[in-house]
Amino acid sequence: MSKIVSVHSFRGGTGKSNTTANIAALLAEKGMRVGVVDTDILSPGIHVLFGVQEEAMVHSLNDYLWGTCNVEDAAVDVTANKGSSEKGKVYLIPSSMKTGDIARILREGYDVGLLNDGYERLIKQLNLDFLLIDTHPGLNEETLLSIAISDVLLIVMRPDAQDFQGTAVTVEVARQLNVPLMLLIVNKTPSIFDSQMLKQRVESSLRCDVAAILPHSDEMMALASEGVFVTKYPGHPMVRLLREVLDRFHQ
Amino acid sequence: MNGNLGDILVVVGNETINKTLLQILTSLEQQVRVVNEARQALALIGAGSFELVLFFAPLPDMTAQEFLARIKDTGGTDAVATIVIGDPDQGAELEQCLRAGADDFLITPISTGLLKARVQLVLEHKRLRHKHEHRIESEELLKIEHDIQIARRIQAGFLPETLPNPDGWNVAARFQPAREVAGDFYDAFMLSQNRRLGFVIADVVDKGVPAALFMALVRSLTRAFAQQNYSFNWADILETDTLAQPFARKQTRTIPSTGTMALKNAVQLTNNYITENHMQDNMFATLFFGMLDPATGQLAYINAGHNPPVIFDGKGNFKLELKPTNMAVGMMPDTKYSIEFAQIDPGDFIFCYTDGVTEARNAAGDFFMENRLFEVLARPIKTAQELVDQVYATLQDFVAGAVQFDDITMIALMRQPEDSGKP
Numbered sequence: 001m002s003k004i005v006s007v008h009s010f011r012g013g014t015g016k017s018n019t020t021a022n023i024a025a026l027l028a029e030k031g032m033r034v035g036v037v038d039t040d041i042l043s044p045g046i047h048v049l050f051g052v053q054e055e056a057m058v059h060s061l062n063d064y065l066w067g068t069c070n071v072e073d074a075a076v077d078v079t080a081n082k083g084s085s086e087k088g089k090v091y092l093i094p095s096s097m098k099t100g101d102i103a104r105i106l107r108e109g110y111d112v113g114l115l116n117d118g119y120e121r122l123i124k125q126l127n128l129d130f131l132l133i134d135t136h137p138g139l140n141e142e143t144l145l146s147i148a149i150s151d152v153l154l155i156v157m158r159p160d161a162q163d164f165q166g167t168a169v170t171v172e173v174a175r176q177l178n179v180p181l182m183l184l185i186v187n188k189t190p191s192i193f194d195s196q197m198l199k200q201r202v203e204s205s206l207r208c209d210v211a212a213i214l215p216h217s218d219e220m221m222a223l224a225s226e227g228v229f230v231t232k233y234p235g236h237p238m239v240r241l242l243r244e245v246l247d248r249f250h251q
Numbered sequence: 252m253n254g255n256l257g258d259i260l261v262v263v264g265n266e267t268i269n270k271t272l273l274q275i276l277t278s279l280e281q282q283v284r285v286v287n288e289a290r291q292a293l294a295l296i297g298a299g300s301f302e303l304v305l306f307f308a309p310l311p312d313m314t315a316q317e318f319l320a321r322i323k324d325t326g327g328t329d330a331v332a333t334i335v336i337g338d339p340d341q342g343a344e345l346e347q348c349l350r351a352g353a354d355d356f357l358i359t360p361i362s363t364g365l366l367k368a369r370v371q372l373v374l375e376h377k378r379l380r381h382k383h384e385h386r387i388e389s390e391e392l393l394k395i396e397h398d399i400q401i402a403r404r405i406q407a408g409f410l411p412e413t414l415p416n417p418d419g420w421n422v423a424a425r426f427q428p429a430r431e432v433a434g435d436f437y438d439a440f441m442l443s444q445n446r447r448l449g450f451v452i453a454d455v456v457d458k459g460v461p462a463a464l465f466m467a468l469v470r471s472l473t474r475a476f477a478q479q480n481y482s483f484n485w486a487d488i489l490e491t492d493t494l495a496q497p498f499a500r501k502q503t504r505t506i507p508s509t510g511t512m513a514l515k516n517a518v519q520l521t522n523n524y525i526t527e528n529h530m531q532d533n534m535f536a537t538l539f540f541g542m543l544d545p546a547t548g549q550l551a552y553i554n555a556g557h558n559p560p561v562i563f564d565g566k567g568n569f570k571l572e573l574k575p576t577n578m579a580v581g582m583m584p585d586t587k588y589s590i591e592f593a594q595i596d597p598g599d600f601i602f603c604y605t606d607g608v609t610e611a612r613n614a615a616g617d618f619f620m621e622n623r624l625f626e627v628l629a630r631p632i633k634t635a636q637e638l639v640d641q642v643y644a645t646l647q648d649f650v651a652g653a654v655q656f657d658d659i660t661m662i663a664l665m666r667q668p669e670d671s672g673k674p
């Protein structure tokens with residue numbers, strides 16, 4: 001059974017895209033076929049992490065929404081070791097970076113129902129084990145739809161008062177949408193924080209499981225989204241913490 | 252002068268009628284009747300076909316003014332013409348009569364030439380006036396007729412000029428209004444970049460011009476709302492308790508799939524608009540809106556109180572009727588319309604119709620009924636056009652020229668059988 005995993009955060013810059021890319025890479029490492037959809041149509045970005053150049057995008061999610069291609073036609077193979085015979089794969093369905101395309105979405109909107117059908121079709125056509133959805137921060141219609149159809153919802157937050165409040169809203173909405181599994185990831189934790197205490201505090205105040213407390217990492221900052229962290233630093237302690245998140249998916 | 256014209260009535264009062272007067276009048280080839288009193292005269296005017304009343308003032312039983320007023324009352328603008336006759340010393344009274352509506356006057360002694368001339372003049376005037384008024388009346392009728400023709404043309408413009416025919420499907424419709432303008436409509440158009448075929452059949456619960464105006468409104472709103480990518484109202488989904496059932500989650504019923512938001516918006520927003528702005532008109536429409544995926548045959552639909560469309564398979568077997576899911580559009584503010592799903596397999600067709608079909612009556616007063624309709628639908632039929640034509644022909648045979656009471660509207664979509672698909 002394939003699983004849909006949405007990665008969301010109430011506010012931007014929490015590390016949503018990096019987390020999505022890392023989890024995709026780790027799943028592929030385990031031999032999984034993974035699709036990553038950038039539904040952050042208004043501020044796309046995850047393609048940068050996978051090193052996909054704008055010129056290399058033959059099609060994008062936008063083209064599918066506008067009916068000029070099938071959704072799988074927009075998929076780009078971004079598997080780390082593309083040459084290898086490993087079974088694991090990562091396919092990215094990027095959103096268009098063209099100003100005109102983003103403006104058109106703003107102007108015309110689109111039928112959100114297409115996303116639902118597009119996800120289903122991707123899973124079938126690319127024979128996926130996992131479909132990861134990188135969402136737009138906050139609650140808008142595509143985010144809501146993505147949450148509603150997810151098997152797993154990962155909510156990324158920083159140990160920050162604003163993030164706390166916002167995350168509480170998201171958790172409440174996801175509860176109403178009856179998401180089968182909802183997990184929090186606390187990211188960019190300063191080294192002076194005690195992980196165990198922070199975990200307890202978050203869990204008790206938001207009444208939701210925390211899957212990982214990820215430290216703030218200078219290497220990650222320095223990587224500056226020019227690669228997928230777990231591929232670049234396979235030995236980093238953060239990788240182990242992220243692997244533990246994957247183990248929770250089978251709950 | 253024309254003998255067919257009305258007669259002349261003379262009210263002589265206490266005067267004895269002058270023989271020459273009578274002779275003159277008779278020479279005008281008019282029938283002449285003489286009475287003594289105003290009351291008798293009025294009774295005759297009310298019943299008869301007099302064109303002109305000549306009367307001598309003063310009258311024995313009422314004032315001349317009253318007499319003139321009552322003549323007007325009986326005939327309105329078409330009242331008989333009047334000439335008052337008086338003595339030379341009655342100038343003031345004659346003047347009063349003219350003000351009260353008398354057409355002309357004569358002074359005794361009456362000269363033959365003058366009498367003839369006056370009578371002819373007054374009659375001519377009256378006839379001209381009459382003709383003029385009738386022309387205005389028929390001009391008005393013509394104008395209304397013309398307006399209805401325009402209304403009809405405008406309304407025809409609200410029906411689709413061509414029907415979409417996506418690969419593997421054929422679509423046909425028929426529309427026969429009972430009066431010049433109708434309250435039914437059908438529509439069909441492609442949506443979501445040709446990925447969905449939306450089709451509508453609706454029946455406004457009234458007839459004539461008001462229904463036609465309402466039809467135009469409903470048709471425009473449903474199409475406009477269906478073609479907009481309105482924001483999916485997430486507050487809505489948060490309020491839906493069906494999502495709370497774990498196994499309902501994966502079903503597309505509450506979570507939008509392609510075209511379902513358009514479907515919901517089209518019906519729900521139209522209902523909101525009408526109930527907010529036209530509630531006092533007390534009009535509503537039963538409406539079926541289908542959203543078909545031509546590639547798979549999956550049909551999402553809302554049936555707002557419309558008589559159920561039916562699905563038959565290629566062998567003429569009845570498969571399914573798509574019963575109402577909600578109330579008619581325009582009935583209740585804030586109705587939450589729910590979407591249902593059905594499958595149309597290769598070789599199947601869906602037939603939508605208004606109750607003008609099943610409730611068509613023959614001269615004996617019998618209804619066409621569902622059983623006669625289903626008999627036609629079960630025949631071996633190859634295209635939607637053939638289907639619609641056969642239903643209509645059978646209906647015509649049945650009613651055999653009896654007056655059509657209700658609009659007859661139908662739309663059919665047929666999916667080609669697998670083997671006969673395009674190469």
Ligand SMILES: Nc1ncnc2c1ncn2[C@@H]1O[C@H](COP(=O)(O)OP(=O)(O)O)[C@@H](O)[C@H]1O
Nearest residue numbers: 012013014015016017018188215216217220221
């Ligand atoms: N654990 C971390 N430590 C340090 N920097 C991080 C960490 N996680 C993410 N970042 C940085 O934060 C920025 C925003 O991350 P990104 O994944 O794009 O967030 P989002 O998608 O939520 O907007 C990037 O510059 C990224 O390198």
Ligand SMILES: [Mg+2]
Nearest residue numbers: 016017040045
């Ligand atoms: Mg991002």
